[in-house]
Amino acid sequence: MMDRCESELLGALQRGDERAYTELVQANTGKMLAVARRILKSDEEAYDATQEAFLQAFKAIGNFQGDAMLSTWLHRITVNACLMRLRHRKRHPETAIEDLLPQFDETGHRIESGPAWTEDVVDRLESAQLRKVVRDAIDRLPDNYRTVIVLRDIEGLSTEEAAVALGVRPEAAKMRLHRARQALRTLLAPHFAVEAE
């Protein structure tokens, strides 16, 4: 829900107050651009998607009821603008993800357990190093899998919201997220796992 400041800002926007538009754009461009960069992995496309998102928001502001924070509403519009761009990208053959998933024998038992992770290894890593390792690993995932992790685990959408955004059924989004997380675990293991002594 909106506080009084937000309600006043919304009122000013709906009256066409240019100062209110400047305030809205200055306060939200950085966050929206960061979201677009995470989803699109391209500065140029992220700039365009942020601009498109604002233009859509300007058109829709008259009908916005204030049932969410303006920043939340803009976040949703940005995510959708980015996903629209992803859909229109020329499709490249995707990297197979199967090699990154756990392997089982015919009886359903694990073939290879892999090295163990220590409990606090993630917390011990210096934050800039952690960010680089995790972001590089997410960027190595095929787009379908990278996007679902970004939406669900980073942008904070629910599985149902992510499914709507991706245009798939919730079960498919859940399955895709599960495979993406497993693949990411495999990619991060060399950085976080320690060989059993």
Added chain:
Amino acid sequence: MTSRLTCRELIEFLDDYVDQRLAAPERARFDDHLERCPACRRYLMGYQGTLRAVALAWAPDAAAPPEVPSELVAAILASRRAS
């Protein structure tokens, strides 16, 4: 009597387990398998570590303040005035 989970079946319950959404009977089967299978215990620890790493990598205090390119702000405001 319900059958024991295999490692493959355990994987299918993993997200519901970490989200604490497993119903009691499935949770009991999950825990029973974990108790007997060191490989799955290791796998689960890595899976939870992965989720934690992703969360920490984007934690607000870990991230630099978002960059606000002035030329982008200007372009957006110019589009607004032109529309």
